[in-house]
Amino acid sequence: MSTKLYDSIPSLDLADFTSGNPEKKKQFVADLGAAYNAIGFVAIKNHGLSDELTQKLYSSIKEYFSLPDSEKAKDERPDNGYQRGYTGKGKEHAKGRNTGDLKEFFHVGQEITENDPIKEEYPENVWPEALPAFREVGLEAYRTLEKAGVNMLRAIALYLGLDENYFDAKVKNGNSILRAIHYFPIDNPDEIPADAVRAAEHGDINLITLLMGASADGLQVLRRDGKWIPITALPDQIVVNVGDMLARLTNDKLKSTIHRVVNPPRELMHTSRYSIPFFMHPRSEMDLSCLPNCIDAENPKRFEDITAGEFLNQRLAEIGLKKK
Numbered sequence: 001m002s003t004k005l006y007d008s009i010p011s012l013d014l015a016d017f018t019s020g021n022p023e024k025k026k027q028f029v030a031d032l033g034a035a036y037n038a039i040g041f042v043a044i045k046n047h048g049l050s051d052e053l054t055q056k057l058y059s060s061i062k063e064y065f066s067l068p069d070s071e072k073a074k075d076e077r078p079d080n081g082y083q084r085g086y087t088g089k090g091k092e093h094a095k096g097r098n099t100g101d102l103k104e105f106f107h108v109g110q111e112i113t114e115n116d117p118i119k120e121e122y123p124e125n126v127w128p129e130a131l132p133a134f135r136e137v138g139l140e141a142y143r144t145l146e147k148a149g150v151n152m153l154r155a156i157a158l159y160l161g162l163d164e165n166y167f168d169a170k171v172k173n174g175n176s177i178l179r180a181i182h183y184f185p186i187d188n189p190d191e192i193p194a195d196a197v198r199a200a201e202h203g204d205i206n207l208i209t210l211l212m213g214a215s216a217d218g219l220q221v222l223r224r225d226g227k228w229i230p231i232t233a234l235p236d237q238i239v240v241n242v243g244d245m246l247a248r249l250t251n252d253k254l255k256s257t258i259h260r261v262v263n264p265p266r267e268l269m270h271t272s273r274y275s276i277p278f279f280m281h282p283r284s285e286m287d288l289s290c291l292p293n294c295i296d297a298e299n300p301k302r303f304e305d306i307t308a309g310e311f312l313n314q315r316l317a318e319i320g321l322k323k324k
């Protein structure tokens with residue numbers, strides 16, 4: 001079967017799925033499935049994030065990353081695999097590489113407000129002392145993106161022939177992470193390793209990723225024919241892509257598309273780039289074994305059975321954030 005090759009990623013309106021019109025909802029599911037089959041990425045509007053919240057979040061993370069590195073280092077938590085707080089420049093590398101990416105980032109994790117034993121599993125969030133306003137805006141963005149993610153997973157469930165609410169309980173109080181990234185300025189490009197890039201090619205670990213700020217230049221996705229396609233999303237859109245956990249669950253029916261962030265031209269290496277992905281993770285106990293209806297003679301089972309928690313730990317070691 002040949003699939004259509006996309007020159008850009010398709011745009012969809014999440015309101016078509018949520019507004020209660022059955023025809024539009026059905027079309028959204030069909031379009032999403034086709035796009036995920038072919039390229040693994042879509043741009044979404046009506047995701048629930050207001051311009052105001054987006055602006056506030058960006059201005060506070062810009063302020064944070066402008067602090068001296070020694071100040072930000074106080075927010076590092078290596079003992080939990082950097083799953084909360086700050087991660088310093090060059091610490092993370094893509095799986096299969098040793099050269100660190102040219103980025104620093106800050107993680108916000110799930111805050112459990114009800115009686116759920118999973119609270120014990122999660123490290124406390126870290127809130128930068130110098131930036132008290134960050135907490136409220138960070139958590140509001142977290143909850144908004146989580147809600148949009150639940151709706152995307154409902155559409156994905158329908159596409160897969162599952163119950164619409166298949167993922168709901170699995171992601172409730174899940175281990176999702178909001179990651180604010182700063183691709184820092186490089187004053188002298190000769191001083192960095194020759195093969196260092198902003199984000200080397202990789203697949204995301206989680207179920208799906210919802211990416212704010214993908215409109216800035218640099219993000220590219222690897223098309224099935226081996227060509228790199230630049231992502232062009234409008235400012236009011238977020239980009240939503242399939243991660244490795246969903247690829248495993250669906251036995252690659254939905255593929256985790258490899259992507260990267262390339263360096264700007266040499267004369268622009270002294271400029272910053274910011275982006276904020278939300279990595280949607282389920283609870284650690286979720287079984288990622290391939291769904292039986294995604295396995296057949298043409299598609300034999302490709303992945304070993306594993307839980308989400310085990311898979312995450314394996315991957316954190318492979319990218320340099322957790323000791324092996």
Ligand SMILES: O=C(O)CCC(=O)C(=O)O
Binds near residue numbers: 214219274
């Ligand atoms: O910065 C971006 O646009 C993408 C970042 C990314 O792919 C990631 O952090 O996994």
Ligand SMILES: [Fe+2]
Binds near residue numbers: 202203259
């Ligand atoms: Fe990514």
